Amino acid sequence: MSSSVPVIVRLLASSVSVAHRAGKIVRDVMSKGELGIIEKGKDDYQTEADRSAQRCIIASLSAQYPKLTIIGEEESSGNEGEIANDWLVSEPDKELLSLKCPANLQSIKEEDIVVWVDPLDGTSEYTQGFLEHVTVLIGISVNDKPVAGVIHQPYYKTMVGSEKIIGRTIWGLQEAGVGGFTPTPPPDSLVITTTRSHSNPAVEKALQVMNATQILRVGGAGYKVLLLLEGKASVYVFASPGCKKWDTCAPEAVLAAAGGKLTDICGNFYKYGSSVTHPNKTGVLAAVNNELHTYALNRIPQELKDILTNK
Numbered sequence: 001m002s003s004s005v006p007v008i009v010r011l012l013a014s015s016v017s018v019a020h021r022a023g024k025i026v027r028d029v030m031s032k033g034e035l036g037i038i039e040k041g042k043d044d045y046q047t048e049a050d051r052s053a054q055r056c057i058i059a060s061l062s063a064q065y066p067k068l069t070i071i072g073e074e075e076s077s078g079n080e081g082e083i084a085n086d087w088l089v090s091e092p093d094k095e096l097l098s099l100k101c102p103a104n105l106q107s108i109k110e111e112d113i114v115v116w117v118d119p120l121d122g123t124s125e126y127t128q129g130f131l132e133h134v135t136v137l138i139g140i141s142v143n144d145k146p147v148a149g150v151i152h153q154p155y156y157k158t159m160v161g162s163e164k165i166i167g168r169t170i171w172g173l174q175e176a177g178v179g180g181f182t183p184t185p186p187p188d189s190l191v192i193t194t195t196r197s198h199s200n201p202a203v204e205k206a207l208q209v210m211n212a213t214q215i216l217r218v219g220g221a222g223y224k225v226l227l228l229l230e231g232k233a234s235v236y237v238f239a240s241p242g243c244k245k246w247d248t249c250a251p252e253a254v255l256a257a258a259g260g261k262l263t264d265i266c267g268n269f270y271k272y273g274s275s276v277t278h279p280n281k282t283g284v285l286a287a288v289n290n291e292l293h294t295y296a297l298n299r300i301p302q303e304l305k306d307i308l309t310n311k
């Protein structure tokens, strides 16, 4: 049955299932309490959860879609041995298989797709106990553009009657829309979200000029875009390098499918082809709609844009 479903839709449905499994790995590592923290660089950490969740995602997707290009944040050591069988997810999410595929993506082949994997976005927050900020990101791009994405939040709690459900999975597909949450209009006044763990004078300067009524400092690109999608903030500003393609691919795809926009601080879209460089050197500017994006873009001083673009 599933072979008649376009590969983009199947891959999105598989990504939803695998992100859910990776989220359980993230929780299991935390409850065991052995985080195995490695410092990769300044303010840049990796834990056992980042490593294991990435292995689960890449092994599961590449087993089913061998011709994909998959780029994950964490480097593999190459001597990790066999992957546990219960980390290999092969069942796609059934509901997503019936999504209507946009006409321009119907005949896209596996080899035309680049998948960007951030197995754990918000690692600093994970190690410091801000668990709600943590997400698992799987972004699907075609011809340099993010066309579909998954943002899984392993610690999100929902009550269904008296039963507590842990974790939720938000998805988006170009033209088909978004799911896994209730989209909510933006707040009446300008609420901005930004980094809580990677600030610097340029980041602060870009915030000062926005004239916001409130600034929400939270971790992770995925979580900040969730705040936009759920009407808690209207603009995400980060006028600094630091984020990479795996941080923004899935959030950009989901936000765009919901009518929003994510670019660099000059208003240019990032490209997500297999040969691009990983850093998002010119920062992040995202908003729930074009009007707010343009407002924020015009407020950022040219001087800051010039610094980030090395002019």
Ligand SMILES: Nc1ncnc2c1ncn2[C@@H]1O[C@H](COP(=O)(O)O)[C@@H](O)[C@H]1OP(=O)(O)O
Pocket: 042, 043, 044, 045, 073, 118, 120, 121, 122, 123, 124, 194, 195, 196, 197, 198, 199, 218, 219, 220, 221, 238, 241, 242, 243, 244, 247
């Ligand atoms: N200076 C940096 N070094 C490493 N990663 C960064 C840096 N700045 C941002 N990131 C990545 O972008 C995400 C969003 O940034 P912030 O939370 O500061 O707004 C971070 O959670 C982190 O992803 P990750 O946690 O996956 O390594």
Ligand SMILES: [Mg+2]
Pocket: 044, 045, 046, 073, 123
């Ligand atoms: Mg990291």
Ligand SMILES: [Mg+2]
Pocket: 118, 120, 121, 122, 220, 221, 246, 247
């Ligand atoms: Mg990240």
Ligand SMILES: [Mg+2]
Pocket: 050, 073, 118, 119, 120, 121, 122, 123
């Ligand atoms: Mg990460």
